[in-house]
Amino acid sequence: MSVRAMNWAMEQATGDPRAQCLLFVLADCANPEGVAWPSVKYMAEKSQQSKATVQRRLKELEEIGAIARFPRWEDDTGKINAAGRGRRTSDEIRLLLDRRIASPVDDSDSDDESSKPETALGNRGEFGAMDYPTPPSQAETGGSQADTPPSLGSDPPPSHCCDPYMNRNSEPQKDSPPNPPPGGEASNVVEVEGWQAFETAFAADGDPIVRVSIAKQLFAALTADEKRRLVAAAKGLIAWRRRQKRPPGKPSAQTFIRETDAWANWQKYAPPDPVVREPPVFIADGSADWRALCVLARICDDPEPVARMVADHGLGLLRSKPLSEAMRALGQAFDLESGEWPIVEDGSQQCGAWCAFVGIKPFNLFTGEVVQKEIMPGKTVAWKVAKFGLRVPWLWPPRKDGSLSLAASAMPVANHEMSDQGE
Numbered sequence: 001m002s003v004r005a006m007n008w009a010m011e012q013a014t015g016d017p018r019a020q021c022l023l024f025v026l027a028d029c030a031n032p033e034g035v036a037w038p039s040v041k042y043m044a045e046k047s048q049q050s051k052a053t054v055q056r057r058l059k060e061l062e063e064i065g066a067i068a069r070f071p072r073w074e075d076d077t078g079k080i081n082a083a084g085r086g087r088r089t090s091d092e093i094r095l096l097l098d099r100r101i102a103s104p105v106d107d108s109d110s111d112d113e114s115s116k117p118e119t120a121l122g123n124r125g126e127f128g129a130m131d132y133p134t135p136p137s138q139a140e141t142g143g144s145q146a147d148t149p150p151s152l153g154s155d156p157p158p159s160h161c162c163d164p165y166m167n168r169n170s171e172p173q174k175d176s177p178p179n180p181p182p183g184g185e186a187s188n189v190v191e192v193e194g195w196q197a198f199e200t201a202f203a204a205d206g207d208p209i210v211r212v213s214i215a216k217q218l219f220a221a222l223t224a225d226e227k228r229r230l231v232a233a234a235k236g237l238i239a240w241r242r243r244q245k246r247p248p249g250k251p252s253a254q255t256f257i258r259e260t261d262a263w264a265n266w267q268k269y270a271p272p273d274p275v276v277r278e279p280p281v282f283i284a285d286g287s288a289d290w291r292a293l294c295v296l297a298r299i300c301d302d303p304e305p306v307a308r309m310v311a312d313h314g315l316g317l318l319r320s321k322p323l324s325e326a327m328r329a330l331g332q333a334f335d336l337e338s339g340e341w342p343i344v345e346d347g348s349q350q351c352g353a354w355c356a357f358v359g360i361k362p363f364n365l366f367t368g369e370v371v372q373k374e375i376m377p378g379k380t381v382a383w384k385v386a387k388f389g390l391r392v393p394w395l396w397p398p399r400k401d402g403s404l405s406l407a408a409s410a411m412p413v414a415n416h417e418m419s420d421q422g423e
Contacts, residue, residue, distance in 0.1 A: 002032050002033075002034065004034070005030040005034050005095055005097065006028065009023045009024050009026070009027035011100065012100065012102075013101060014066065016060070018047070018049060018057055019057045019060055021047045021049075022043060022047050022049070022054060022061065025046045026038065026093055033094075034096075034097045035094050035095075038090060040054050040055060040090075058093075065099050065217050066095070066096060068093075068094045069092070069094075069258075070091060070094070070221075071088070071091055071258055072090065073086045073087060073088055074087055082258065082261040083259060084259075094221040096220060192216050193227075194224075195219055197231050198227070198231050198234055199212075201235045201238065202234040202256070204238045205241060205242065209253040210253075211254060218257045229263050229264075229267065230257060232270045233263035233266040233270070234256070234266075235270040235271065236267050236270035237250075239270060278320075280320055282317075282318055282319075283316050283317055284313070285314075287316070288331045289322075289323050290305070290331075291334035292327055292329070295334055295393065296327070296330055298338045298391075299330075299360075325398075325401055325402035326357070326397065326398045326399060326400050326401070326402055328402060329402040329403070330393070330398065333393030333394070338391065338393075339368070341391045341392055341393050343365055343390065344392055344395065345387055345388065346362040346389045348389075350395050350396060351390055353397055354390050354396075354397050357397035358390075360390075363390075365387055366384050367386060367387055368385075370384055
């Protein structure tokens, strides 16, 4: 039993003692999230009501926004599914713990029944009984449930038909819908987080949701992750239908929400979400980020950035994304003469680390040394010494947090005296 669910049930005012008793039974079966899976037979025994009465009370509780039901089936292997495979079993019933159901209270002492207001479950007949026609007997209809994905345009059996002992091919009992609470159907239309995204996705083909209040009530019973998957499935459904020359009938929104196992089949047709581009970042001339970009240009042997007047910002430049802390640390070498930086040769660990850091490949660099080389007897030329690698301010690039290692901060005296010692 969930204490939260039971406390919630005690605070509700359904306007019908039989419905209130059934709500207590559901709360007694619910888990901490307010979800229960009792059979009609169990609910009838615990509430001392007939199965037909329990089915009508379940429908009424769903109409007033106290519960939401999701049909389930059990296949030949005993696996429970929501795609219609196998025989019908007990529904998954979710208590809408964030909703509060209240019926008007008549404080008058008048014995005139006609002067009493309507309750949350509709008008009452003699002795407080609900005025419903006698439900028809069940009849065999034949047929079988469709496999996933659900066939478009065909709704599953009504969710009030949740008795696991009922033949899955039998026709459920049909009841006259109860009168809506005072104020009409609009009283059940409440703001539900995420509903607008689903409504936009499901009605993107121009076919609006007909029974919004029922669909929204079912949507409110979903978890945040289920809502996210449902929206993706709705986008996939519409995308699939648009690719068909003659698309089949579109399922109702409440049917689509209840078929939870079919969502994964439709999600694969959903188009990818659009890439959200962040606004460009302004880097002012002379700032720490500007100095870091200048050092980066020297490492890559590229021209240093040129400041321009940017509207609403000033002198500087716009960049697609901000610099990382490690890249911003390059600004510490702005005042160092780049000609005195060490050269990390190609093939060394330091050169590999710097290439990965700045995203370039090694190239040929003049070391500053000049040697005399004899090209023919009696004739020599000055030969500039070059190395394949990168000229960098430190032996190792900055860490992710922008700090420098001891080995990186140890600057060699001359370019050719670079230490091979690692971190």
